[in-house]
Amino acid sequence: MTSLNHYALGAVVDWMHRTIGGLSALEPGYRRVRIAPQPGGGLTSATLRHDTRHGAISIAWALENGAVSVGVVVPEGVEAEVVLPLHPEGDSAIMVGAGEHFWEYALAEGAAERRSYSLDSTxxxxxxxxxxxxxxxxxxxxxxxxxxxxxxxxxxxxxxxxxxxxxxxxxxxxxxxxxxxxxxxxxxxx
CATH class of the missing domain: 1.10.150 (DNA polymerase; domain 1)
Structure with a gap:
């Protein structure tokens, strides 16, 4: 068994959570979170589950057949700011509360190749x-x-x-x- 407490491994997992899964805490204890997945580098889907004191936060996204699908599960007591990846209308944030949330939309022509930079860019x-x-x-x-x-x-x-x-x-x-x-x-x- 490998410990993720070692920086060399923990830093990779932290990057995967914050970038690929897009999850970051906006307030202590994950009372408010930001969900902003970043497809790229050949990845076409990802899932993430993170256990908090409020319950599990789950994120799943996929790029398939010219469409993007994003699903999130937010536990009671948590508010999430969701930024939908490669959305045709840009990086507008949607605030959601507890529950299961799902979005599906067509990928704009050439969106996967478009260069768009934000604070979530590496x-x-x-x-x-x-x-x-x-x-x-x-x-x-x-x-x-x-x-x-x-x-x-x-x-x-x-x-x-x-x-x-x-x-x-x-x-x-x-x-x-x-x-x-x-x-x-x-x-x-x-």
Whole structure:
């Protein structure tokens, strides 16, 4: 048996939960959560179950035959902000309470290939796009001048921006907002 308490394995599981499954806590004890799965890298489906003190949170998504399906189970006492992946209308958040929730929608033409960046994008994804990296690092440097960022460093490449900000001392809401604006501009090719 392998212990997931070791950082080398636990970090992988944490990344899979936050990125592939899209689950992150917005409040202590998972009273409020964000569910924002990120299909990509050849993955066409994933399921996630995470036990909390309120009960199990479950997430399942799939890309099949030009359609996206997303199902979530939210336990009593938990509120979830759900961001539907590759939605034709963009990354609008839907707030849901306890219960089983299901969405199915057609995948917009070329949506799987579209480059869209958000705080849930990994540093590698952003660094691989010259414009996105330029806009991202300019926004970051306005708050932390002289602090270097390396989106290809092994310890950072698979980390989402949202996760990275958890490790930045004093990361303000203004920094999050500025990075969001920069990534939205990069998504539009501005």
């Amino acid at each position: 540093l590698r994804q952003i660094a691989d796009d010259a414009l996105a990296w330029k806009l991202f690092t300019e926004a970051f440097s306005a708050h932390y001048p002289g602090v270097p960022l390396d989106g290809s460093a092994p310890e950072a490449a698979a980390m989402s921006v949202r996760t990275m900000l958890d490790f930045v001392p004093g990361a303000s809401e203004q920094l999050r907002s500025d990075l969001t604006v920069a990534l939205e501009a990069a998504s539009q090719g501005a």
